[in-house]
Amino acid sequence: MDGLNFSLDAPVTSISAITWGHLIYVCLVVIAAAVVSRVLTIYLKKSLTDKIKRSQLDILMRAVKYGIAVVAFLVILPYFEVNLSGLLVAGGFASIVIGFASQSVIGNMVSGLFLILERPVSIGDTINIGSATGTVTDITIFSTIIKTYEGIYVRIPNETVFTSPITNYVAHVARRFEYTVGIPYAADATVAVRIIKEVIREHPLALREPGPSVYVDELGDNAVNIKVRVWAPSSDWWDVRTELLWTIKAELEKNGIEIPFPQRDVWFRNELGGRVRVREEEPPSLTPAGDRDDTI
Numbered sequence: 120m121d122g123l124n125f126s127l128d129a130p131v132t133s134i135s136a137i138t139w140g141h142l143i144y145v146c147l148v149v150i151a152a153a154v155v156s157r158v159l160t161i162y163l164k165k166s167l168t169d170k171i172k173r174s175q176l177d178i179l180m181r182a183v184k185y186g187i188a189v190v191a192f193l194v195i196l197p198y199f200e201v202n203l204s205g206l207l208v209a210g211g212f213a214s215i216v217i218g219f220a221s222q223s224v225i226g227n228m229v230s231g232l233f234l235i236l237e238r239p240v241s242i243g244d245t246i247n248i249g250s251a252t253g254t255v256t257d258i259t260i261f262s263t264i265i266k267t268y269e270g271i272y273v274r275i276p277n278e279t280v281f282t283s284p285i286t287n288y289v290a291h292v293a294r295r296f297e298y299t300v301g302i303p304y305a306a307d308a309t310v311a312v313r314i315i316k317e318v319i320r321e322h323p324l325a326l327r328e329p330g331p332s333v334y335v336d337e338l339g340d341n342a343v344n345i346k347v348r349v350w351a352p353s354s355d356w357w358d359v360r361t362e363l364l365w366t367i368k369a370e371l372e373k374n375g376i377e378i379p380f381p382q383r384d385v386w387f388r389n390e391l392g393g394r395v396r397v398r399e400e401e402p403p404s405l406t407p408a409g410d411r412d413d414t415i
Contacts, residue, residue, distance in 0.1 A: 136370065139194075145195055155187055159182065159187070160180045179260070183346050192197070199215055230280065230281035231260040234258065234277055234281055234370075239287065240255050244289050244290065246276055247288070249279070252265075253273070260277070261276065262277055263280050293326055293327075295350045295351045295354060296349060296359075299337075299346060299347075301342030302342055303344070303379045306376045311376050312335070314367075316331065317370075318367050319331045322362065324349060324358075325363065326352070330350075331348060331350070332347075334346055340381070341380070
């Protein structure tokens with residue numbers, strides 16, 4: 120204890136030396152700490168109730184209360200002439216050791232608090248972080264849980280979530296998708312555009328605002344390419360995309376416009392400018408002897 124130069128060697132104000140000023144000071148510090156603790160816990164409870172689990176919220180509020188109480192205790196002690204230099208040195212050394220040992224844990228906890236306050240993602244959102252794409256099922260103080268489309272649960276440390284680019288597919292109420300629909304050159308592009316617009320207009324989940332966009336985008340090698348862009352609610356985006364694509368194909372074929380497939384016309388040029396005579400000899404038993412002219 121001598122090496123720590125702790126408060127046992129330092130003079131402490133005796134009970135007889137305690138005045139009303141000391142008591143008033145202690146009361147003010149305690150009241151201020153209680154008020155700050157109460158305000159912070161109420162704020163945390165109101166702002167985080169629907170963001171994290173109840174058990175995690177209770178742990179967070181308890182940690183805030185204990186932290187404020189420790190700060191208030193350290194503020195009061197010097198007023199009673201208690202020497203805290205040895206305690207501060209020992210505490211500083213211990214904090215360095217603990218800090219190195221729990222660096223990742225503390226980083227994940229702090230990142231989790233920032234994620235909870237900032238709310239870039241919420242439970243139920245469809246997101247992409249790194250190589251993981253799926254639905255957020257849980258957000259804790261230390262990690263975020265994602266259920267992928269294959270039904271696999273992935274736990275991502277909050278420090279990774281906080282420092283990585285996050286793609287949130289449902290943060291906006293609407294999401295756009297697009298197709299490239301090819302039609303033959305012999306088909307009427309104006310009619311095809313009108314048919315596609317009517318199919319989109321009849322779908323109950325295709326949004327009117329922002330409205331769809333259908334136009335001839337490119338004259339390709341094998342087809343006239345029509346670009347189709349449609350907005351749908353983010354929650355029903357995939358269903359609308361798959362349903363419309365098949366309906367557009369069916370309606371175009373119903374009206375005599377088939378989706379073309381790659382094809383190529385090959386022209387052979389006769390450099391000799393005339394007929395090419397090919398002599399073939401076959402066994403006499405199969406064909407009469409003589410010459411046969413083949414024209415290419």
